[in-house]
Amino acid sequence: MNIVICGVGGQGILKAGELISICAMLSDFDVKKSEVHGMAQRGGSVITFVRFSHKVYSPTVPVGEGDILLSFEMLEALRYLKYLKKEGIGISSNIRIKPAGSSYPENIERDLQKRGFVIVDCKSIKDMRFLNTYITGFISPLLPFEENMWLSSIEKVFTKSIEENKNMFLKGRRDGDSLYWRRAFNRRYRKHKRYLSGKEIDRLR
Amino acid sequence: MRSFLSGNESIAHGSYEAGVRYASSYPGTPSTEILETLSRFPEVETEWAVNEKVALECVIGASLSGLRSLYASKHVGLNVAADPLMTLSYTGVNGGLLIVSADDPSMHSSQNEQDNRWYALSAKIPLFEPSDSQEAYELTKLLFDLSEKFDTPTLLRTTTRLSHSKCVVNIEGKRTEFKRLYKKDPQKYAAIPAYARKMKIRMMERLDKLRELSDNFSYNKIELRSKKLGIVTSGVSYNYVREAFKDASVLKITMSFPLPWKKIEQFCRSVDKVYVVEEVDPFIGEQIKAMGLNIQTISGSFEMSVEKLKKEILNEEIPKSIDVPVRPPVLCPGCPHRGVFYILHKLKLTVLGDIGCYSLAVLPPLCSMDFILCMGAGINALHTFSKLNNKKAVAVIGDSTFYHSGITGVLNSVYNKGTGTIIILDNMTTAMTGHQPHPGTGRNAKGGKTQKIPIENIVEACGVEHIRIVNPFDLEELKETISEEIERDEFSVIIARAPCALMVEKKEPLHINPEKCTGCNVCLSLDCPAIQKNGDKAGIISSLCNGCTLCKQICPFGAIE
Numbered sequence: 205m206n207i208v209i210c211g212v213g214g215q216g217i218l219k220a221g222e223l224i225s226i227c228a229m230l231s232d233f234d235v236k237k238s239e240v241h242g243m244a245q246r247g248g249s250v251i252t253f254v255r256f257s258h259k260v261y262s263p264t265v266p267v268g269e270g271d272i273l274l275s276f277e278m279l280e281a282l283r284y285l286k287y288l289k290k291e292g293i294g295i296s297s298n299i300r301i302k303p304a305g306s307s308y309p310e311n312i313e314r315d316l317q318k319r320g321f322v323i324v325d326c327k328s329i330k331d332m333r334f335l336n337t338y339i340t341g342f343i344s345p346l347l348p349f350e351e352n353m354w355l356s357s358i359e360k361v362f363t364k365s366i367e368e369n370k371n372m373f374l375k376g377r378r379d380g381d382s383l384y385w386r387r388a389f390n391r392r393y394r395k396h397k398r399y400l401s402g403k404e405i406d407r408l409r
Numbered sequence: 410m411r412s413f414l415s416g417n418e419s420i421a422h423g424s425y426e427a428g429v430r431y432a433s434s435y436p437g438t439p440s441t442e443i444l445e446t447l448s449r450f451p452e453v454e455t456e457w458a459v460n461e462k463v464a465l466e467c468v469i470g471a472s473l474s475g476l477r478s479l480y481a482s483k484h485v486g487l488n489v490a491a492d493p494l495m496t497l498s499y500t501g502v503n504g505g506l507l508i509v510s511a512d513d514p515s516m517h518s519s520q521n522e523q524d525n526r527w528y529a530l531s532a533k534i535p536l537f538e539p540s541d542s543q544e545a546y547e548l549t550k551l552l553f554d555l556s557e558k559f560d561t562p563t564l565l566r567t568t569t570r571l572s573h574s575k576c577v578v579n580i581e582g583k584r585t586e587f588k589r590l591y592k593k594d595p596q597k598y599a600a601i602p603a604y605a606r607k608m609k610i611r612m613m614e615r616l617d618k619l620r621e622l623s624d625n626f627s628y629n630k631i632e633l634r635s636k637k638l639g640i641v642t643s644g645v646s647y648n649y650v651r652e653a654f655k656d657a658s659v660l661k662i663t664m665s666f667p668l669p670w671k672k673i674e675q676f677c678r679s680v681d682k683v684y685v686v687e688e689v690d691p692f693i694g695e696q697i698k699a700m701g702l703n704i705q706t707i708s709g710s711f712e713m714s715v716e717k718l719k720k721e722i723l724n725e726e727i728p729k730s731i732d733v734p735v736r737p738p739v740l741c742p743g744c745p746h747r748g749v750f751y752i753l754h755k756l757k758l759t760v761l762g763d764i765g766c767y768s769l770a771v772l773p774p775l776c777s778m779d780f781i782l783c784m785g786a787g788i789n790a791l792h793t794f795s796k797l798n799n800k801k802a803v804a805v806i807g808d809s810t811f812y813h814s815g816i817t818g819v820l821n822s823v824y825n826k827g828t829g830t831i832i833i834l835d836n837m838t839t840a841m842t843g844h845q846p847h848p849g850t851g852r853n854a855k856g857g858k859t860q861k862i863p864i865e866n867i868v869e870a871c872g873v874e875h876i877r878i879v880n881p882f883d884l885e886e887l888k889e890t891i892s893e894e895i896e897r898d899e900f901s902v903i904i905a906r907a908p909c910a911l912m913v914e915k916k917e918p919l920h921i922n923p924e925k926c927t928g929c930n931v932c933l934s935l936d937c938p939a940i941q942k943n944g945d946k947a948g949i950i951s952s953l954c955n956g957c958t959l960c961k962q963i964c965p966f967g968a969i970e
Contacts, residue, residue: 226413235576248739261648263645266715302941
């Protein structure tokens with residue numbers, strides 16, 4: 205299972221990657237996560253790879269092999285689209301952050317939707333510190349982990365505001381779940397769900 | 410215990426368990442977390458050294474006294490420490506000594522992507538390349554034993570995708586203490602020519618023994634699968650190889666200097682076609698070619714990856730990215746460096762820069778840095794650039810960088826009658842790598858209190874007569890001071906001092922009065938992430954704004970309140 209998480213430095217992308225990875229480890233998978241520190245965190249474009257399976261080799265997701273592309277920002281979703289499989293699931297927040305010195309592409313939301321992206325409304329989140337737990341909650345129904353595993357991972361990953369993080373995660377999880385079921389006829393999601401059901405999960409583990 | 414650790418954390422845990430008593434480093438991506446992790450263990454004395462040469466020499470002193478000790482730095486850091494390294498190989502060690510070099514292929518956060526494995530060849534010391542965190546942990550523990558057994562420093566080379574990738578690691582958590590006695594032995598430790606010649610002979614004999622070790626080293630492993638395709642690989646590349654070519658036979662080289670010659674010959678005989686895959690230089694590949702074996706190398710520039718391998722071997726095209734506007738990193742809102750670069754840009758001065766967050770000022774719209782090479786280079790390049798050409802130019806250097814390698818440059822400029830002006834951007838921390846303390850902070854690596862050594866005292870002691878300290882958030886003062894100092898025909902120093910924006914509480918955010926804003930774009934030239942164009946006019950994102958007031962100071966229409 206290959207997850208690509210991207211966005212803008214400072215949005216909490218690395219923590220989201222850590223949360224998914226810890227949850228995968230607690231659920232007995234082999235996990236690898238790869239990211240880059242230093243310059244990349246000063247408001248630049250940030251990408252993190254999380255992979256889990258019975259055995260993971262490469263720490264990075266090869267181009268075109270991402271099962272899920274999760275973007276915290278719309279322009280970044282477009283930038284890293286090449287990592288997503290043809291039948292992969294693309295999810296992006298509806299946040300726009302203009303890059304310094306260039307204009308923001310117009311109609312990006314429609315463009316992403318045309319490419320099959322699910323656009324998550326994140327503008328209602330009052331405190332952007334919880335964007336990462338909300339959005340991770342949003343994709344959590346697509347991943348083969350139990351809810352209590354997620355909650356104990358939150359306890360391990362966050363040192364502050366654990367209750368708020370849990371609540372935001374659960375809110376994201378509910379919103380995600382209802383959206384996927386509203387779109388229950390979305391072939392891509394059903395296929396994904398099948399891929400992650402029963403025997404498939406055992407095989408992965 | 411099953412833990413989820415980065416390569417850097419694994420190295421720290423491994424050395425803790427191996428009984429390391431002392432570790433020293435200078436912060437540098439991607440190596441920083443090794444010392445940061447180690448500093449949490451009370452049994453280990455950890456220090457941020459002022460630079461890598463100092464770090465290695467302190468580590469050597471600890472080893473000389475019989476303690477196990479660790480040096481860690483980024484690849485370019487080892488250049489600074491290369492002087493002690495080259496002769497350390499002659500003297501050998503007492504307590505086990507491990508050198509970790511964290512290389513940065515693709516230059517995610519570095520000025521070059523040099524391959525530090527050549528240092529092992531040049532210094533004739535054993536070299537190891539782990540492929541993941543688990544192996545990094547195991548090797549680290551082992552390398553202190555090897556260091557003592559073979560009387561040699563050992564070199565562990567990692568690359569960014571190991572340093573900053575996490576994976577599941579089984580750690581024991583048990584520490585064993587080691588202490589050897591120090592015995593006076595100048596024939597071993599004092600490298601005067603007469604003794605050094607004997608040391609050299611011992612060193613070459615040691616190399617033969619290490620060669621034997623390499624052929625018997627269990628981490629150098631032949632994995633026979635298909636006869637058609639064989640791949641020799643090392644480090645993180647092993648993972649890409651296994652993923653891209655599941656059926657290929659693989660010779661995984663973990664000890665990559667000296668190479669396991671017998672295993673390599675045996676492997677090349679058992680497969681039809683051999684590729685050598687490694688990150689950055691064809692270090693292993695060239696040595697195998699020199700053995701007279703017919704192989705093809707895949708290496709060169711930038712990180713290895715599954716898709717790069719498939720392109721090289723199967724000629725598969727790599728899918729292209731969609732063309733979207735670039736998003737380079739920028740100075741943070743409220744960064745104390747911003748005002749200085751804004752003024753330097755206005756004054757159209759040539760600016761010789763250095764390594765730190767402020768290298769971000771190279772890019773538009775600030776465009777105010779003209780030269781960056783290595784730590785300390787700006788001051789010395791300015792010396793000749795201004796003295797020999799009578800040019801109006803300044804050098805810019807950060808505080809941590811100044812302590813690292815700026816002091817000698819200032820001393821040299823004063824001694825040799827330099828005429829330039831240097832600006833020290835003192836944000837009271839090592840910001841770029843995550844706020845490590847330095848001699849100006851009054852804190853040490855363990856978080857304890859220590860003596861604070863202010864920059865102005867050092868500069869004064871170096872003999873600088875013209876020293877000015879300015880507030881970088883006062884543009885008027887900045888402009889005046891810089892303009893005055895560059896007119897002077899003598900060497901001068903300006904210290905622009907204010908704490909890093911990430912360390913202080915945000916001030917009240919400003920906002921732009923749309924009635925007064927004419928959309929002139931002057932505020933945008935500050936390159937502040939908090940200021941964005943809203944239609945015709947500028948707007949401030951209050952969640953980002955730090956209230957530093959630079960934009961207010963330059964708005965010609967008084968629209969920012």
